[in-house]
Amino acid sequence: MTAALRFDPIRLPEKCEQLRKEVRAFLAEEIAAGTFDPNKPNREDTDAPEFSRRVGAKGWLGMTWPKKYGGQERSFLERYVVTEEMRVANAPTRRFFVADRQSGPVLLKYAPEHIKMEILPRICRGEICFAIGMSEPNSGSDLFAAKTRATKTDGGYLINGTKIWTSSAHIADYMIAIFRTSPPTKENRRHGLTQFLVKMKQPGIKVNPIGQITGQYEFNEVVFTDHFIPDDHVLGEVDGAWKQATSELAYERSGPERFLETYYVLTELVRAVGPNPDTRSAEGIGRLVAQLHTMRRMSVSVAGMLQAGKEPVVEASIVKDIGTVWEQQLPHRVRDLAAFVEETATNRETLERQLDFAIKTAPKLTIQGGTTEVLRGIIARGLGLR
């Protein structure tokens, strides 16, 4: 076989089930205490610093990291369980999600020891929020077209330029960003970008919120004007971010957040149709559940590969491609299936409110963190086509 894709049927270890119970109990308490409303996914962007600290106190941030940095040295599969339970409960994870998923692992790999010692434990305690500075106004899917300059100066770099679509930049304490330290070369257009750790809320950084069509302000434009970054905040090789960027994006590709972003409408649909659905509703729900179950099993399988130290770039891209297309269509399919829900269904208004939000969220799902087109290009490369 040219293309040997593997999705072994990973079984979550026993300890995962214990952990799952703990997470559910914790979230139930938080909901009871009014920290968040699981029926209001549009509140997901609410900043919830105290919740973040309590999640950290549970040991659920940086779970897979070494203990000396505040981690738990637990498995990717355990982290998987925490992530999916948080997502399904619509918990306010915005403050810690990026740091836990992406920024921490990058620091672990590329930051100098003293910075790791300083920052990673704070991520694990849920104290700090990260943003990612990749896209620029004229570079979206093509990261290597970034133009924001990092000019060498005494003891560090001066940053000038603009990042865009930066989630959470308005509340973030840090950003991991790529800046241009040299022009690209003829041989390698990816050359010349360097990854930096940026301390936010410092002079020379202006954060301008961007309104989204959902009514939220989760994206930002971040303008740098002679912002100074010290030398020890360079992450990895100067001019060599291209070697680092690929593996970094892999973290983004196949987690449960890649097909569960609009899951709540499915739950509400099941509630709305009640225990005796007609054939139309039953079939619709059955197909959606079968598709969801399959994606989750694929996603768990990829988590198992990560745990085994593999780099399943193609498999992860497939999960994200299928998953994001699915979660994008889900609100529309649920709307179809809900067309004949009785006006007396107790959750009808909840369902309608959630559908409204999910339908408005849908367009971004196949764009953020790697568009469908980029993902299919990666898969095609893995198949030996490019």
Place this chain on the structure above:
Amino acid sequence: MTAALRFDPIRLPEKCEQLRKEVRAFLAEEIAAGTFDPNKPNREDTDAPEFSRRVGAKGWLGMTWPKKYGGQERSFLERYVVTEEMRVANAPTRRFFVADRQSGPVLLKYAPEHIKMEILPRICRGEICFAIGMSEPNSGSDLFAAKTRATKTDGGYLINGTKIWTSSAHIADYMIAIFRTSPPTKENRRHGLTQFLVKMKQPGIKVNPIGQITGQYEFNEVVFTDHFIPDDHVLGEVDGAWKQATSELAYERSGPERFLETYYVLTELVRAVGPNPDTRSAEGIGRLVAQLHTMRRMSVSVAGMLQAGKEPVVEASIVKDIGTVWEQQLPHRVRDLAAFVEETATNRETLERQLDFAIKTAPKLTIQGGTTEVLRGIIARGLGLR
């Protein structure tokens, strides 16, 4: 607006309705006489020369052509009505369909007068069958890669090479084919092909049937070995077929045959679910009928544009793109909707037999006469993207 697509709501003139009644009455008689069984679409490849002559006698072949060549000088809209009624009835049109749709118009435009006078009236009488020789083993979508040579000799050309996927070549009296008369030039890779009228059943032509996955033998390989074609059988400009090929393909793109090829399963589904469908069946049928109705109105609109002397290449390509994707998916959607048809439904076996055939037919629908990829390329060009 960059891209002003027009689909005006053409109303078929009164005389079309009279004609439609005549066609239906004629087909009903033929069915009653046992010429064909409308419930057996897989018999569509049956050769039916007498039926062909009777259709010709009705004046329904070459309907839009000048009277001096045996035509009726009737409108494209009238021809449209005849075509769709034949298709929906699963009438055995194979013997005359290509000649009427494609070959006749090419001859009208490019053949010398004496050939027009000789051949066109015979097409109109339903006496002769045409095939089209475009594809070759190594040139499918890319017509201009054709390699079969036409070498100039005394009074004509000698043909050597192989055409493939040639529908009806085994019963055809003539073929219109493109052959290579010169190599392509650096400036124009389309240069060097010439269109010819080929008389079949002559020395130097061997027709090898190719089995299709439907179980039919409709395709053929046609091998030419020093086959002689006289000079007056050149159609149009020597080396200049590329100027002719585009407009020729337009005939293929938006007729009712481009979305009705699997229509029969929809009729049978309606019969099978009966007069009181459940919500699931009713919705499924309703959507399919709405989609079908829309495509037909688009297709009629394009016929109206042809009648008005326009060249709606993009509009026709859109109709074919949407239409063929639809008729390809139709058997699968009907299979879904038929999943709960009662075993007692009187036409259940007919439906199952038809679904079996339609499902096997489906893969070719987005390939024949211009693949989906080629059509979308044409549309993209029309939008100013290439």
Place this chain on the structure above:
Amino acid sequence: MAFSDHRAQEETARQLIRQARQWQNTGNAVAESDNIVVETAEKIFADLADPQTINNDKNNSWQAPLWQALSEAGLPLAWVPDDLGGSGASLADGFALLNAAGRFAVAVPLAETMLAGWLLAQARIASPEGEMTVVPASPKDRITLDADGALSGRARGVPFAKAAKHFAVLAHGKDGAVIALVDASTGRIESGLNVGYDHSDTVTLDKVQPITIKPAPKGLDQTTLMLMGGVARSLQIAGALEAMLDISVRYSNERVAFEKKISKFQAVQHNLARLAGESAAALAAATSAADAIANAKSFNDEVYLEAASAKIRCAEAAEKGGGIAHQVHGAIGFTMEHILHRYSLRALAWRDDFGSESHWAVELGKLVATRGADELWPLVASR
């Protein structure tokens, strides 16, 4: 063109509409560009409802001048005969106008007032000045007329109810359907927004005395009204898709990624080709239905097929086509600053009004099933 220029121009607009009507009603379907009603409307939209200008205006200050200009040109009452206070445009002209309104994603109750005026005119009730809407706006809701001549019932998802001064109500009395003009302030309105951020409100009438009430003409019932509204929405959706295709093609020819215009990527080209297909299908379905209604002698099965199909197919196109437009635009299309959402979300919202595509698909499916398998093709091929 500045606003003051309109005044003079539109004083003659009603006159023009009447002229236009005369020569248009003589022939077959008239192309948009030849249509003076549409030309007038497009000039107003371009000057006063330019999508980018509107999108940047945070306090909706564009609405009042736009409405005033439209009113002065007689457009909201296009479907009301002269003798009932309207400008008496043809059904065909009015539908073409709605298609143009879709191309500009016009967010004032133009379609709603036109429909209300049309409904009132069916019972020979004169239309008042100002914004109107129709009640109910969903096939599921029902307003009833009691013995005292009062109207009661609840109607969800009534577009622009909050902005309306009057409602045109289709109600069920014991002797059949009635049409009533109701002062909006006599109803209770629970305010809501649809997915496109336009008002979509719940209207409750509780023993409300109408201003005028008359029996509906024979053959006009709630289904007719819903189909009429559905075709109006279909034309708006088709217009929005035309605009989405246009701005997506333009964006793809400007935006550069991986060192070339994204329009040069085959994946983008094929996506845009599919968007063109959805836009074309919506346009064909909507204009065909409009033409069928404009020329119908009664709401027979053939007109039903046309109208229901238009709503079903346009709603499907809104989802598929809008999705492609967003995909081509990437992140920028997901921002409030960009105009894309004015089209994409509104087209999605319009799916819900006057019966969703699922509703009409079930009804159309039932009609087809009742007629029987052998009557399907004759229905489809009926014109």
Place this chain on the structure above:
Amino acid sequence: MAFSDHRAQEETARQLIRQARQWQNTGNAVAESDNIVVETAEKIFADLADPQTINNDKNNSWQAPLWQALSEAGLPLAWVPDDLGGSGASLADGFALLNAAGRFAVAVPLAETMLAGWLLAQARIASPEGEMTVVPASPKDRITLDADGALSGRARGVPFAKAAKHFAVLAHGKDGAVIALVDASTGRIESGLNVGYDHSDTVTLDKVQPITIKPAPKGLDQTTLMLMGGVARSLQIAGALEAMLDISVRYSNERVAFEKKISKFQAVQHNLARLAGESAAALAAATSAADAIANAKSFNDEVYLEAASAKIRCAEAAEKGGGIAHQVHGAIGFTMEHILHRYSLRALAWRDDFGSESHWAVELGKLVATRGADELWPLVASR
């Protein structure tokens, strides 16, 4: 490898299977390549059921030697314990074998005989030699046991009934489900072909006396049998999709159009990426369900979810993925000469056996609805 080489090799195959079983049952899911049952089967398939060779063979002369080699290796009775005449492979090994059979589009009643042997073994009925199949093969059909111990009923779409020497029958008696071994010649068979040109026959039992009949064990009913059969078909579909991906990728790297390999066109690349996705989803769904069944203590809701989902998702993948494979291949893939149809049509045909995806979707939907909204996520996240 010539046929004679098999003989010697496969004499030790049963022995190997037993060894393999010992060390495989100790751990977690074993990768295919480590699986000696699969390795043995793949060698046989490669030598005796090479798709191209089979496709060129017009008189099916390959079937007898293939079946003989499989039988000698103990594969058709893989799921039958040693003491009942089988080779006693694990459920997991048997499922992996079926996946391999799918990769070769094997068209002999291997899956059917395995399922029949498994069913008989559940009631401790020894399996005879030769081809078998299971009756019924659709959730809708029902075989009943009367007071005289005779079996009656009609079963449609029974795969390879015409080729079977025996049927393993699941019937409904007045005291519950029974399992019976029936001589195929005692039933009436109406021969038919499925869309993949394999036998799919109607079997009618009319007061047939079975060879052996025993009560089914508690918990095993027709639904269990259908789910088991559905998972077998899911693995075959997944295997067929793996093969379709493989041959489509290879073809795209060979075929030239417009002066370049078609694999260099972005549209083709993205189509193949989608095919890879469908193939991956089918593989994941099928192997997950197989693993769930192989390790299940009972057919609880979690196993039901796994098995039903596998059939639903694999059937969807068969349609979407097979469609893409054909599109990539163009006209050549539509010919009988090319091997693609051996995979694509069979995968489509397998959708219908043991309950279509619509059937299982409705049943799964009802299960989810009955459990209630708040129990959906716990079900999905159950392992």
